[in-house]
Amino acid sequence: MSSSGNKKPVFNEAALADQLRSVGLRPTQQRMALADLLFGRGNRHITAEALYSDALATGVNVSLATVYNALHTFTAKGLLREITIDSTRSYFDTNIDEHHHFYFEKSGRLEDIDRAHVKLTRLPEAPDGLSVSRIDVVIRVDG
Amino acid sequence: MSSSGNKKPVFNEAALADQLRSVGLRPTQQRMALADLLFGRGNRHITAEALYSDALATGVNVSLATVYNALHTFTAKGLLREITIDSTRSYFDTNIDEHHHFYFEKSGRLEDIDRAHVKLTRLPEAPDGLSVSRIDVVIRVDG
DNA sequence: AAGCAGATTAGAATTATTCTAATGTTATTG
DNA sequence: CAATAACATTAGAATAATTCTAATCTGCTT
Structure with a gap:
């Protein structure tokens, strides 16, 4: 094979x-x-x-x-x-760089958004000295 | 009753x-x-x-x-x-104002983050004239 | 009060995922 | 390069969350 x-x-x-x-x-x-x-x-x-x-x-x-x-x-x-x-849609993303996603509600498709295009400011501290393991941003669009 | x-x-x-x-x-x-x-x-x-x-x-x-x-x-x-x-954790949030969440990985608890504490800049256009129906930001912390 | 649309129910069905335990494969060691 | 141990794969059963079905019930309108 x-x-x-x-x-x-x-x-x-x-x-x-x-x-x-x-x-x-x-x-x-x-x-x-x-x-x-x-x-x-x-x-x-x-x-x-x-x-x-x-x-x-x-x-x-x-x-x-x-x-x-x-x-x-x-x-x-x-x-x-x-x-x-x-709960019925879990995707595995081969892009492991920090980045975010568009989600197209009709087709169920995901599209990458480069990290440079989303800026998070004034982010609150993780409570209690805990550390942030990951930040997910999903922008849902109706198409 | x-x-x-x-x-x-x-x-x-x-x-x-x-x-x-x-x-x-x-x-x-x-x-x-x-x-x-x-x-x-x-x-x-x-x-x-x-x-x-x-x-x-x-x-x-x-x-x-x-x-x-x-x-x-x-x-x-x-x-x-x-x-x-x-895929095994779906929550219903009684707070319907625009806001975001901390997610505590160990306890599985969610905590609100006021919208004022997360600023998204340089947000890309929704492709094709589609409109954004919602933006979710989840900050996972390891505790 | 009657009737109908909408709501509720128990239990079966479905869907996605994980588990089990038997079998097969890979890497190591002599 | 065969024996072996550790890891990986498999089919099918099991589980978990959710949805469906079809019968019954309830709230609202007349």
Whole structure:
């Protein structure tokens, strides 16, 4: 499957494998295939189900449970960022730089907004000496 | 149940009923009781399950389905605002003024941030002449 | 008071996700 | 380069949150 599959990886295999190893993950067949789908074709905002469909469509042999495992593991290792829009829509964003989002309510699509375009001022202190782990800004538009 | 129940409403019944009627909703027993729990004791960030427990605890006879119905109806009528933090945590906020939130990751609690404390500048245009229906800012703190 | 639209209900159904425990794969070690 | 241990994958069951269904009930209008 790896060298003669019907969809060759967009990224160099060795580089992908190294990226996984560098965060302490074994470059298994499934992770390699999913990582290629995720990172090999520009930034994506993708749901678990959609990635699973993508994988099946490209002939990758993987179970839905593994897709969830991989997405959560990648997120925990900082390779992805999870964006929850509502209780039935959770996206994994391959752009891990600090940035924000437009959310198109009709299509359910997300679009990145560069951090330079949103400035937060007079931000209150995190109470009690706690530290801020993340700031999410979602701009919902009605289209 | 309404006038001699073991928990009297904090709000004046007639005023609550008028509030419901003014948005086109019948002031039924269940809605009145839920509205009182929601609006009769200061701003709240509450989940459907928690409101259901509250209702049972105060002797209100209501089903979980009705709690969901009421929360969604109230939200659609603009009496509540729904805040989704992650796929398993959806809160209904009785504060419908424009404002933002701290989210305490350990406790799962939300806390309001007044709009005056967050300033968004250089906000990009909504694409295509679409209009912005809402902006959510969530600041996650690790405590 | 009657009738109807709207509301409520219990329980089944659905959806997204996680768990379980058996099997398979990768990396290491000698 | 075989044995092994640790990690990963899998199918299917289980769970959790929410929604649906269809029967019953209640508030409002006449």
